[in-house]
Amino acid sequence: MKKGDHLFLIDGSGYIFRAYHALPPLTRKSDGLPVGAVSGFCNMLWKLMQDARNTDVGIVPTHFAVIFDYSSKTFRNDLYPEYKANRSAPPEDLIPQFGLIRQATRAFNLPCVEMEGFEADDLIATYCRLACEAGGDTTIISSDKDLMQLVGETVGMYDPMKDRQIGIPEVVEKWGVPPEKMIDLQALTGDSVDNVPGVPGIGPKTAAQLLEQFGDLDELLARAGEIKQEKRRESIIANADKARISRQLVTLKNDVPVAEGLDDFVLHAPDGPKLIGFLKTMEFTSLTRRVAEATGTEAGDVQAIAVPVERADNAHGPDVGAGTPPVARAAEIETTETPKQGDTPSLLAALRLERAATAKIDTSAYEGIRDIATLKAWVAEAREAGIAAFDVRATSTDPMQAELIGLAMATAPGRAGYIPFAHKSGNGDLLGGGMLENQIPLREALAVLKPLFEDRSVLKIAQNLKYDLVIMSRYGIDVAPFDDTMLISYVLDAGTPHGHGMDALADKWLGHKPLQLKDVTGSGKSSVGFDQVDIDRATAHAAEDADVTLRLWLVLKPRLAAKGLVSVYERLERPLVPVLARMEQRGISVDRQILSRLSGELAQGAARLEEEIYLLIGERINIGSPKQLGDILFGRMGLPGGSKTKTGQWSTSAQLLEDLAAEGHELPRKIVDWRQLTKLKSTYTDALPGFVNPDTKRVHTSYALAATTTGRLSSSDPNLQNIPVRTAEGRKIRTAFITDKSLRLVSADYSQIELRVLAHVAEIPQLRQAFADGADIHAITASEMFNVPVEGMPSEVRRRAKAINFGIIYGISAFGLANQLSIPREEASAYIKKYFERFPGIRDYIEETKAYAREHGFVETIFGRRIHYPDIRSSNPSLRAFNERASINARLQGTAADIIRRAMIRMEEALDKAKLSARMLLQVHDELIFETVEVEVEATIPVVRHVMENAAMPAVSMSVPLHVDARAANNWDEAH
């Protein structure tokens, strides 16, 4: 570069966001790919380059580069961790455009410049300095105030959207200070968007005036005592440190060790065919025409090129792969719904399905990523594509104990690789095998992967992502943004016969059966850990999973929009993933001594009962065997009332034994008691200590988001949602769930949430009133049904009404109610009839639900969650009736589940905002359990209650108030 040359630097990242928000949304016609920002970008580049050839304009660039941010984490985060911390992920439809804009830049024959650890602004500052030193001029294509500090005699800015030049006078006019004081001004005002603190109470006007008065920031801070206005003076003195750190944050670094020099930016004429190929692919018809004219290219001769993101342009592409012909397949899917003609998401869904299902899966085509250079190339490729499916391989299915073995990544269908970190040679002698050659050491690999996994412009996709999230978090990586194919499937298809596991989804959508873990590790006694699998086989297996995950995403994601389920996914599913990941990581403290003592007591009690039982039956059978027990009780001893299970065995259910005990038989009572003690011992007091994590000394359950049909969570390993509470004996187990001395457990649970949901959705005036009054709902029900006053009501009357209320929630049947109340079926029938007479709205609700389910094959919660009942039209009456009851229950249980999900999603921020340190640990369907310091208990409870009671708002304003009870104690028993 020499004197007279002119460098154009485009702030690519800044432009993307501005164009996205400023320009009308635009999607590629053929498939709905969002391209608004790309279109704006291409038009701007073209205009700038046209101007470059038109010497009349005055400014003629000789050098040209587009600068991008690399990742969200830069050296500024080391200075100030909160820097840009409250930035949220970019909008859904912007994410794929980041990669496209880089491609656009290259199509224009322009250099794309970015560097890890630095913002685009730092690179721009550096190149400005270099150009200045070489005697050239610079124009920065941006209107960002953060760049205004660079404006000077040889550096100007240009806002392409407003067609406005920004020089020294414009900066002074806008901010009241010359460019060289912009840094001090920004240090004072701060920036709420980037989380630069600044001095509270000082805005641009005040800052400019102060700088005018004192000259610069150092002088101002030194002489702050001279400021007349009291508030202002105090604030500046108190926040001098914040101003200093802010100055560091806003000062651009102009000595970045850049890889490309200015000579690499010499402007070349555009390559017509290359550029037109890209523009055609994007379907920018008018720009394509203009470029064709200007470059003298015949647009018709140019083929649209393949673009790594969303290659739906290739719909008639490779017709390989066996099975159903693609067209028939796509058609088959859409006939199950009612697609609207020209409905773009539906069309996209069909196209995606066809592509992903037909492009052959070849496990031998995956790449082993064995050195840093290759890994870096893959990372670059993922950034280009804007999406990356990944799959973690680790030593354990428990993410709290798993050590990373390797990681697979896919960037496009068929394009996948596997990075081995820690595979060992398979010889299983005592010393174990040594580490295999040609792997990338974990630390080095993670250093390269971390910026990608945290890059807000690259969407990370996984199947059951929470597992990977917990592991990555333990390695210091916060994965965002992300999609989870399992959850997308769950939102689309809860209740359908196929599950949401990878194998089921691959089979259903891709007609493909992926390699099984067992096929590479072996099974049973001869099985080996995944780290003992040789790297080629591991690559085939893991990379295939990443490839399949990417294809599933391509197929499933557009279906969310096509079916109007985006908001369920975005508001009830995806945001819960990191919340649950954190809850699982926190775990809960369990006192092993208490459990061990209880185990001893239970063993003694059970042994005593065992002896008594043996004495009564005269032999030492296995009491735990229902078969042996039934044969003795009803066969040899000939007890009355025996009934058979469906396999023809004598039934020995607790209910039946209780009935016999009530008739005065001694043995059944002892058996029931023995079962209770052994149940408590084996399932809880003996099993729980085995779940204490050796590192954290706490118990970390695993929550499944996609395991139930209704939207509830489930808990396993261990299940902490079925810890005993009903009997005094069982409750003792809860005393083992404890906190440290200065901490407390806070338990907050919704009171009667499902009945409240019923009163709301079925619009039952008496029930709404009763809940509004805070009345005893079962007593009110009884009073309405039996015409008895609530005052002095016999407990039996209330009990029956309560059973009916619960029965309604479960999709009542006379058979079930009769069983529950131990009354004849005719009597139960009469109760139900009476109930419907008093609450006709509930009968209507039930009938409407059944009719809706029958018509659509699914029901919905009030938040739009869809639950399918494919057997609702079965000709089998009992199967049909079962589906009817389940669908009635699903609307209520599912709505309640959605409400607590919403509360959980909002809870952490609400606690943060209230400056409370409480940490959410557990969820038990209608209850949340927190751990907090004792001194904050009183402040925490109202915050928790407020979030939970208002969780339906603003999406739904319920006609019945939600009520939350909350208590704190040293253990779960007393807190509940």
Next chain:
DNA sequence: ACAGAAGCTTA
């Protein structure tokens, strides 16, 4: 070694 049934725990 695994799968299903029976039984029991929770909301």
Next chain:
DNA sequence: GTAAGCTTCTGTT
């Protein structure tokens, strides 16, 4: 009558 998960026993692979 709804929704789950875990343990034990039992019979099959």
